Amino acid sequence: MSFPKTGQSWPALKAKMTAMRRDDVDWRNGRAPLHIYFAGTDVSDVVCDAYTMFMCENALSPAAFPSLARMEREVVNAAIHLFNGPPTASGSITSGGTESIILAMKAARDSVPAAGRERGRRSEVVLADTAHPAFDKAAQLLGIDVVRVAAGADYRADPQAMQNAITQRTILMVASAPSLPFGLIDRVEEIAEVARRHDIWLHVDACLGGYIAPFAIELGYPMPRFDFSIPGVCSISADLHKFGYAAKGASTLLFRSAAGDGPASFKFSNWPKGGYDTPTLLGTRSGGAIAASWAVMHYLGAEGYLGLVERVMKLRERYVHGIVGIPELRLIVPPDLSIIAYTSDALDIAAVGDRMAGRGWYVSRIARPRGLHKTINLIHEPIVERYLSDLESSVAEVKLHSLVGADVEVTCY
Numbered sequence: 001m002s003f004p005k006t007g008q009s010w011p012a013l014k015a016k017m018t019a020m021r022r023d024d025v026d027w028r029n030g031r032a033p034l035h036i037y038f039a040g041t042d043v044s045d046v047v048c049d050a051y052t053m054f055m056c057e058n059a060l061s062p063a064a065f066p067s068l069a070r071m072e073r074e075v076v077n078a079a080i081h082l083f084n085g086p087p088t089a090s091g092s093i094t095s096g097g098t099e100s101i102i103l104a105m106k107a108a109r110d111s112v113p114a115a116g117r118e119r120g121r122r123s124e125v126v127l128a129d130t131a132h133p134a135f136d137k138a139a140q141l142l143g144i145d146v147v148r149v150a151a152g153a154d155y156r157a158d159p160q161a162m163q164n165a166i167t168q169r170t171i172l173m174v175a176s177a178p179s180l181p182f183g184l185i186d187r188v189e190e191i192a193e194v195a196r197r198h199d200i201w202l203h204v205d206a207c208l209g210g211y212i213a214p215f216a217i218e219l220g221y222p223m224p225r226f227d228f229s230i231p232g233v234c235s236i237s238a239d240l241h242k243f244g245y246a247a248k249g250a251s252t253l254l255f256r257s258a259a260g261d262g263p264a265s266f267k268f269s270n271w272p273k274g275g276y277d278t279p280t281l282l283g284t285r286s287g288g289a290i291a292a293s294w295a296v297m298h299y300l301g302a303e304g305y306l307g308l309v310e311r312v313m314k315l316r317e318r319y320v321h322g323i324v325g326i327p328e329l330r331l332i333v334p335p336d337l338s339i340i341a342y343t344s345d346a347l348d349i350a351a352v353g354d355r356m357a358g359r360g361w362y363v364s365r366i367a368r369p370r371g372l373h374k375t376i377n378l379i380h381e382p383i384v385e386r387y388l389s390d391l392e393s394s395v396a397e398v399k400l401h402s403l404v405g406a407d408v409e410v411t412c413y
């Protein structure tokens with residue numbers, strides 16, 4: 001592959017790119033159990049228009065693009081309101097959950113005076129084994145050690161076990177709202193109590209649930225609270241590009257309080273060009289992602305999100321009803337939101353996954369315990385019956401031929 005010598009026409013290139021797409025998961029027809037968050041073509045049209053309107057603009061410079069600075073401020077303030085933040089709360093739009101988590105951990109590392117660090121030792125973060133790998137990635141970058149503690153029998157983080165893992169070096173604890181594997185919101189109030197007692201920063205990872213859970217709670221679905229109304233919650237990450245339905249490349253990172261210009265920011269002036277200040281990890285930042293986030297939030301409003309969440313939760317019930325209606329299958333745990341995890345005591349669930357893959361479904365698996373996983377959103381609405389009948393046929397085949405699936409310890413995301 002050499003650098004393209006001559007240019008080609010856009011129609012020719014577009015045809016090639018369409019061909020390249022042939023083997024991608026057919027998400028438009030509901031075949032993707034994760035990665036895609038869809039709220040209707042009207043919403044995606046708004047996102048697309050807003051993104052392209054500001055595609056060339058760079059949020060690195062609020063002086064050049066006050067429009068983007070304003071949109072970011074308004075999205076952040078709306079998020080602070082949604083998560084019951086105090087008047088001191090502050091935040092930024094980042095490129096995604098991973099960046100939000102890196103910066104939350106950096107803020108914790110640089111503001112908590114751990115006894116251990118004063119003696120030049122590495123700091124530690126204590127989290128449940130259900131927490132996202134982004135914390136380990138961030139820890140690697142920041143020189144922090146990760147202590148993963150087994151979740152409780154209910155698959156939620158175990159506050160007592162987390163407390164037992166605290167040492168003099170612990171600077172940070174994490175709660176998920178919800179965790180990706182099981183879709184359950186941790187008992188944040190209890191974890192926050194432990195964190196406060198030990199003077200430890202608590203980050204709530206609401207990357208997945210941040211823009212669905214508050215509305216589900218408002219609709220009366222029971223689940224633990226997880227936001228700034230709980231004393232001890234220091235920071236929250238919530239991805240706009242998941243159930244916020246924004247374009248990929250947008251997450252909100254929120255802090256209970258802002259010391260100076262924000263605990264995650266960077267300031268520099270020791271080069272010929274003078275001052276260079278950034279609130280987040282990135283330099284150049286996509287104007288498109290910020291504009292699309294602002295547009296979708298204002299297009300839907302709380303009423304729009306409530307209506308979507310109601311439909312998604314009803315759709316979840318259809319999936320759950322169909323899955324538990326197959327005698328060989330059971331939920332690993334009843335879901336808080338629209339993320340479901342199921343398994344089988346009667347046959348190898350991994351083999352069921354293989355049979356589903358054979359039927360054209362992209363399969364999201366759980367390694368421990370072996371299970372199948374689904375992040376349900378409206379893209380799955382037209383195809384729920386097809387999924388369930390394929391699932392029934394797959395179970396029947398695995399049962400008939402006593403099929404065994406491949407080792408799923410290594411999950412292909």
Ligand SMILES: *Cc1c(COP(=O)(O)O)cnc(C)c1O
Pocket residue numbers: 095096097098099132134176178179180205206207208239251
């Ligand atoms: C998606 C996700 C992340 C990471 O976010 P990215 O946007 O993929 O970087 C972190 N935590 C949870 C629970 C998630 O679902």
